[in-house]
Amino acid sequence: MKQQRTIQTIVSTIGIGVHTANKVQITLNPAPINTGIVFIREDLPGRPQIAAKADNVSNTMLATSVSENNATISCVEHLMSAFWSMGIDNVIVEIDSEEVPIMDGSAAPFIYLIKTAGIEEQNVQRRYIRIKKALRIEQEDATAQLLPYDGFKASYQFIYDHHVYNRFPKFAEIDFSKTSFVDEVSRARTFGLIKELDQAQALNRCLGSSLENAVAIDDYSIVNQDGLRYEDEFVKHKLLDAIGDLYLLGHTIIGEFKGYKSGHTTNNLLARKLLAQTDAWEFVSFDEKQTPLTKTFEFLQPVAV
Ligand SMILES: [Zn+2]
Known part of the structure; x- marks a missing residue:
C-alpha cells in the first residue's frame, strides 16, 4: 500500500462510554494529507483538538488516553487498531464526550464504520x-x-x-x-x-x-x-x-x-x-x-x- 488514505464520506454512530456509561456520538470525517488522526472534543468550549500521537498519551490505566490543548480523550486504542487495519492515515474524529464509545469491546464495529464510509487514496506516499x-x-x-x-x-x-x-x-x-x-x-x-x-x-x-x-x-x-x-x-x-x-x-x-x-x-x-x-x-x-x-x-x- 503506497498512498496515504482517508475515508470518502462522513460517518457517525452512537455507543456507550465504558468508563462513564454516557451515550457518546462519534463522527469520522475525511481529512487532507498529513493530517494524521485528530480528535475533536465537541462537548468542550472551543472544540479542542487532540492529535492521536504517542507523545500525547497522558494515562494508560485500563485504557489509553491522549491529551492536548487542555483536553483529553480516553479509550482510543480499539479505534486506532481499526484505522491501522484499514491503512487509514488521515481522519478527523469528532466526539461529544471524554471517551471513544466501547461499542462491542472490539475493533470490528469501527472497521464496519470505516468500510461504510469508503476508503479514499490520497496523492502522497505513505511513510x-x-x-x-x-x-x-x-x-x-x-x-x-x-x-x-x-x-x-x-x-x-x-x-x-x-x-x-x-x-x-x-x-x-x-x-x-x-x-x-x-x-x-x-x-x-x-x-x-x-x-x-x-x-x-x-x-x-x-x-x-x-x-x-x-x-x-x-x-x-x-x-x-x-x-x-x-x-x-x-x-x-x-x-x-x-x-x-x-x-x-x-x-x-x-x-x-x-x-x-x-x-x-x-x-x-x-x-x-x-x-x-x-x-x-x-x-x-x-x-x-x-x-x-x-x-x-x-x-x-x-x-x-
Ligand atoms: Zn482493549
Whole structure:
C-alpha cells in the first residue's frame, strides 16, 4: 500500500462510554494529507483538538488516553487498531464526550464504520517506520519489544493464572502477511474478571461495562452466554490493544512486536523509546521497485478503493 488514505464520506454512530456509561456520538470525517488522526472534543468550549500521537498519551490505566490543548480523550486504542487495519492515515474524529464509545469491546464495529464510509487514496506516499535495531521495554516483570522483520508480525504471552484463563491459549503469534487482522483479530473483545470489575466500579471506572461490550469471567466460567468469538480471544485482544497503542506513532511499523504480560503502559513506553532512539528505525515509502515489501502489506487492502 503506497498512498496515504482517508475515508470518502462522513460517518457517525452512537455507543456507550465504558468508563462513564454516557451515550457518546462519534463522527469520522475525511481529512487532507498529513493530517494524521485528530480528535475533536465537541462537548468542550472551543472544540479542542487532540492529535492521536504517542507523545500525547497522558494515562494508560485500563485504557489509553491522549491529551492536548487542555483536553483529553480516553479509550482510543480499539479505534486506532481499526484505522491501522484499514491503512487509514488521515481522519478527523469528532466526539461529544471524554471517551471513544466501547461499542462491542472490539475493533470490528469501527472497521464496519470505516468500510461504510469508503476508503479514499490520497496523492502522497505513505511513510512506514522500519525497525532497524531491537528496542525493549521492561516494566516490573512485563516486557515489550520491537525487532527488525520484513513485514509485520506480532506475538503476545499472557500469564494470568486463573483456572478459566488456563483453559484457553495464552500465546499467539500472528504474521499479518498470512493472517487477516480483520477476520482473525479485530473481533476479539476486551475481557476481565467480575471481581476486577467490582473493584474498578468502586473507583468510578468501567461504569458502562456489560456483557454487551466485554467478556466477563467469574470464579468458574465465562459468563457471556455465547462464549468466546475465537478460542484465543483473550490473547488476541491483547494484540489488538498493542497494535492500536503502537499506531499512535502515526505510522505503520515494519517489524516485529513481542509482548510478554505487557499492556497500555508498556506499549506507550515502547513507542516513546522508539521516537527517542532515532538510529533504531527509518522512514520508508514504497515505489515500484520495492515489490517484496509492498506484497507484505497487501493485507492492508481488504476493501476496494
Ligand atoms: Zn482493549
